[in-house]
Amino acid sequence: MRTSLKATLGLFAAATLALAPQAVALPAATPSSPTAPSSHTAERLVAADPAYKILVFSKTAGFRHSSIDDGIAALRTLGAANNFTVDATEDAQAFTTGNLAQYRAVVFLSTTGDVLDGAKQTAFEQYVKGGGGYVGIHAAADTEYDWPFYEGLAGALFHSHPAIQSATVRVEDRAHDATAHLGSSWQRTDEWYNYRSNPRTSARVLASLDESSYSGGNMAGDHPIAWCKDYQGGRAFYTGGGHTDESYAEPAFRRHLLGGIRWAAGMTEADCRPETGYTSLFGGSSTTGWKQAGPGGFTLADGTLTSQGGLGMLWYSAQEFTGDYSVKLDWKAAGDDNSGVFLGFPASDDPWSAVNNGYEIQIDATDSADRTTGAVYGFRSADIAARDAALNPPGEWNTYELRVTGERLEIFLNGRKINDFTNTDPARSLRQGHVGLQNHGDGDDVSFRNIRVKHGGGQQPGPRTGEVKGVGGKCLDVADGQSADGTKVQLWTCNGSSAQRWTVAGDGSVKALGKCLDVSGGGSADGTRVQLWTCNGSGAQKWEPQTNGTVRNPQSGKCLDASGGTWNDGTAVHLWTCHTGPNQKWTLP
CATH class of the missing domain: 2.60.120.560 (Exo-inulinase; domain 1)
Incomplete structure (x- = not known):
């Protein structure tokens, strides 16, 4: 240095x-030309990521895309150049807790219809809630319409599409690894999906379609086509591109996929909170x-x-x-x-x-x-x-x-x-x-x-995910990584586990392992137990960060507190009258 x-x-x-x-x-x-991708579309990274594995899942129970084989081949090529291994399958039996644990991300490559039964869905939910990554490509949005968890993970589901044609893609985020190589706009040919809902309120939109540049868009001029989001402890990336065989030969599109995979696998960081209301100072x-x-x-x-x-x-x-x-x-x-x-x-x-x-x-x-x-x-x-x-x-x-x-x-x-x-x-x-x-x-x-x-302020409504740190630099921790209702919440040495990965949401909830930080029985007495519990939207599960570093439960008017006068691994947290002592100071994500 x-x-x-x-x-x-x-x-x-x-x-x-x-x-x-x-x-x-x-x-x-x-x-440079505003319609051309940057020249930096190389598929091999300057600095190698540590080795990891991804699972590519391409089971179809409806329409089957001919491009799936080309997609798998392209992902294998990207993996060979960027230090990740691709396991490809159409067998839903791969969705078990033990098997999924070996993968940093699972790619749904143009899956269609109902592809996972209840047990496999549960295993995948646990995988995501434990910090796993999801990448959805094209018809991944035409999948599992009756599974609310998946709809939230994917961000939006398929509604319809016009004929394959060229369209202008507006690149809204040029910092995410999936879009940093692109110019401010990107002209390409694909089958452009319309979606049943707009993901902008729950995800960071990376790119959207200019509906005036092609025929058949029906999303009233706000048409996201690629996005990312933190979701219930995991990471989710989706791109609507990838219908055509030719897509997987495009260097810019392949680099787009690589960036999505790297982010979902935790190899690179990005701000994937939803973003609205900002005005450009330099565009x-x-x-x-x-x-x-x-x-x-x-x-x-x-x-x-x-x-x-x-x-x-x-x-x-x-x-x-x-x-x-x-x-x-x-x-x-x-x-x-x-x-x-x-x-x-x-x-x-x-x-x-x-x-x-x-x-x-x-x-x-x-x-x-x-x-x-x-x-x-x-x-x-x-x-x-x-x-x-x-x-x-x-x-x-x-x-x-x-x-x-x-x-x-x-x-x-x-x-x-x-x-x-x-x-x-x-x-x-x-x-x-x-x-x-x-x-x-x-x-x-x-x-x-x-x-x-x-x-008027920043992004409080958007969810933020990470560690919650308290007295002595220790982390708010779910005992033994269990998710049963009533599980103890405690202090523990920070270790990066999913038991210490909390999502602070705009609705006032604080979540880990798919459940909420909860005041037992909705009580208000000093010493009332704070625990993990199924989210129910009650006042017992609302928390408000204060400017003095405390975190208050508005219903009781009392603060999240690390119990006792010494704070070691296993120290329980509870409710206590607010006093701004060190055991009531918390650093949120």
Whole structure:
């Protein structure tokens, strides 16, 4: 690792811009064609993933696609080049608890009709709830109409389709590994499904169809065609492409499938929470509203801003953000590179305004704890374990959400919360100021895409999945990984198991292993048992995170509490009068 230029300059607090106060114009834009995929469609990854296995399931009980054989062959080729093994079957007997346990993801390749009986469905549900991955390709949406779990997993089910024809695919998310190689739009030929429902409210839409570009779309102009979601402890990716034999010979489509498989298998991270209500600050074609402060600048190509030279800052001068808001952006470091995102600084062409009055959210994973990726530079380190679990390596895209509520700043990396900071400095305010991107210096190549803002706060309604950490850094844990009603919930050393994988949903529920964190009997007395129980939507299963770090059950008015005065593995959690002690502080995903 090279010595940080920040440390070399001995800058104070969040200072990262030791430079002369001069404005440098952004270099002329050189965007690539908006209708062509990026040239980076290679199917072999630069850095190999650890070896893993996937199961490809292609049983049909209805229409059978001739492309299934080509699909299996393409997935085997991708596996050979990217360190995963493909087991392909049409035998539902493969869906047993023991057999599924060997696979990081299960691919439903153009399955149709009712392909799994009750016992096999139960085994697959347990697999997903235990952290397994699902990939649905094309007619996977034409499957298991009477199985509600599967409908939720797939995200939407088939309604109808027009004739095979060319259409324009709008790429909405260019950070996910399944779509990062594509341009802002993608022209291709396939059989374009209409769906019975719109998955946008429950999944992150990666790509959608421009219904004006072809005939037969019936989803009123909002037509998702590829998406991802966290689902009951597991990961689910679906793409509507793949009807034609020719699809599986297309490099861009094969890379699309590879990215979906890698994400579902946990080889790469992404923010797959549903996203609505954001307004673009930089969409890829224009830097209108942005100004350069200080030396260096950014190049614009392929819808991407890439830093060069410095130290300087590109800042959004067209709007000052006030009140509660959420900024989301995608970023990628080429290697051991340095950059950051500034919030809450006054309008000025002198970048020291950001240093002296704002806060930097750092990008540099190899620096010290208070100035590494996810840190509020010089003020608060990220949760390093959570950061490391969420961070994609150099060469892959990451997504930040920077959520400002009052003077509280929550930092999410690829959908996982990694920092929670509250400003107490009266000379600074997160609630009023501008947004800026740092260009750190020669050799620090960091790229940015899709910068957007949502006023009035961020993504609370969307589910977030990960560890819930309490006192002593221990994790909220379901005893012995059991899911029976009444199972003890406790503290335990964090181990990454499904018993410690909780989903915090927008409806106030907190779920693990497919069941809910529950106050026994809906009680309110100090010491009332907190347990796992079948989700029922009652007030006993509602939880509200507070700004002081506590988690309150509104029905009782009391807090989630680690019992006793010492907290070891096996310490039970219960309900207790809120007091903000360390045993009532929790870090949520």
